[in-house]
Amino acid sequence: MRRADPILLSPPDVGDRERGALLAAFDSNWIAPVGPDVDAFERDLAAAIGVREAVAVSSCTAALHLALRVLDVGPGDTVLVPTLTFVASAAAVLYVGATPLFVDCDADTWTMSPALVQEAVAASRGRRLKAVLPVDLYGQCADYDALAAVAAEANLVLIEDAAEALGATYRGRPAGCFGAVAGFSFNGNKIITTGGGGALVTDEPALARRARYLASQARDAVPQYEHREIGYNYRLSNLLAAVGRAQLEALDEKVAARRWVNVEYRRALAEVPGISFMPVATYGEPNCWLTCLLVDPVEFGATRDDVMRNLARHGVESRPTWKPMHLQRAFAGFGIVGGASSERVFERGLCVPSGSGLTADQVQRIVEVVVTTPRLSRRSSALTY
Numbered sequence: 001m002r003r004a005d006p007i008l009l010s011p012p013d014v015g016d017r018e019r020g021a022l023l024a025a026f027d028s029n030w031i032a033p034v035g036p037d038v039d040a041f042e043r044d045l046a047a048a049i050g051v052r053e054a055v056a057v058s059s060c061t062a063a064l065h066l067a068l069r070v071l072d073v074g075p076g077d078t079v080l081v082p083t084l085t086f087v088a089s090a091a092a093v094l095y096v097g098a099t100p101l102f103v104d105c106d107a108d109t110w111t112m113s114p115a116l117v118q119e120a121v122a123a124s125r126g127r128r129l130k131a132v133l134p135v136d137l138y139g140q141c142a143d144y145d146a147l148a149a150v151a152a153e154a155n156l157v158l159i160e161d162a163a164e165a166l167g168a169t170y171r172g173r174p175a176g177c178f179g180a181v182a183g184f185s186f187n188g189n190k191i192i193t194t195g196g197g198g199a200l201v202t203d204e205p206a207l208a209r210r211a212r213y214l215a216s217q218a219r220d221a222v223p224q225y226e227h228r229e230i231g232y233n234y235r236l237s238n239l240l241a242a243v244g245r246a247q248l249e250a251l252d253e254k255v256a257a258r259r260w261v262n263v264e265y266r267r268a269l270a271e272v273p274g275i276s277f278m279p280v281a282t283y284g285e286p287n288c289w290l291t292c293l294l295v296d297p298v299e300f301g302a303t304r305d306d307v308m309r310n311l312a313r314h315g316v317e318s319r320p321t322w323k324p325m326h327l328q329r330a331f332a333g334f335g336i337v338g339g340a341s342s343e344r345v346f347e348r349g350l351c352v353p354s355g356s357g358l359t360a361d362q363v364q365r366i367v368e369v370v371v372t373t374p375r376l377s378r379r380s381s382a383l384t385y
Helices: 016-027 036-049 060-070 088-095 114-122 144-154 205-215 238-249 251-269 304-313 340-348 360-384
Strands: 053-057 077-082 099-103 128-132 157-161 181-185 198-202 275-277 291-295 349-352
Touching: 016 238, 036 053, 036 198, 036 238, 053 060, 053 205, 060 088, 060 157, 060 181, 060 198, 060 205, 077 088, 088 099, 099 114, 114 128, 114 144, 128 144, 144 157, 198 205, 238 251, 251 275, 251 291, 251 360, 291 304, 291 340, 304 349, 304 360, 340 349
Parallel strands: 077 099, 077 128, 128 157, 157 181
Antiparallel strands: 053 198, 181 198, 275 291, 291 349
């Protein structure tokens, strides 16, 4: 197969609209972490999600950190966190001095298992459980009806990590409107990007005001620089907010494009033995931020890593699914409820290119590389024998 231009996993999808917005913000001389585009981006984002408040910050990690702070989670508290997630979900818990307790995923959604959350609550003797922090994994919402019921019964605050899920829905409601506070990511590889950034969203104006205060170095509203407590330099640049506003205008189109990519992969690989996909939950519609495959090495005739190496040889970027937090050295010693489901996903899971600018020809090129991997693996084994 001819080596063509590289295909990236999830590149930014930007153009003249974003360029014009950025230059307009530059020409306005609002080159700071405050300005009219920051204010407008927050209003636009809140309206898109259907919440009252949005606070634009430097990353979703910052948003999660602030969420824990404004909800008074701290030393001595335990937070239930899915083990199948990006590190920021758990790292933010440590930032505030709390302790993560990891919970396995449901095999049929890959999101946090409500049954195992209930099990963790029942077995929590000696722990001061304070919060549950589900993750909308790869753009698929967690089961919020079930999780909210467990949280309410156990008096736990619910925080939604919607970093990957802008544009997804749960029972017809947008991701980001569940729990007391939610966080989004606008990293360069997300559904929409500000180049680097995030947002905290909430229906509680008091929580949003405190988040803005802490994100602005906790500076008091007096002429001098006065600080009664320690805050953070977490606010989003006005220039980047301008890019975000332009991106947000095309959110529906970007989500539709990624869903189309996911459907094309599923159609093209439907009859290939040993290849399956991340399950789609019956309760919502994911944004298909990344399309994830599971590779059964026996049925398919090659491993997940064989596929990844073959894709790389053809200039196609891919990566394993998230390595569970309970297998990470940084979290050695923290508890885990379950674990087998997330370990299986990590052992066999592969994220393939899913950008909203992906073409039909590129999808076909990727599919051809995937399906030819077993033949190449057998040839390689014969040569080394």
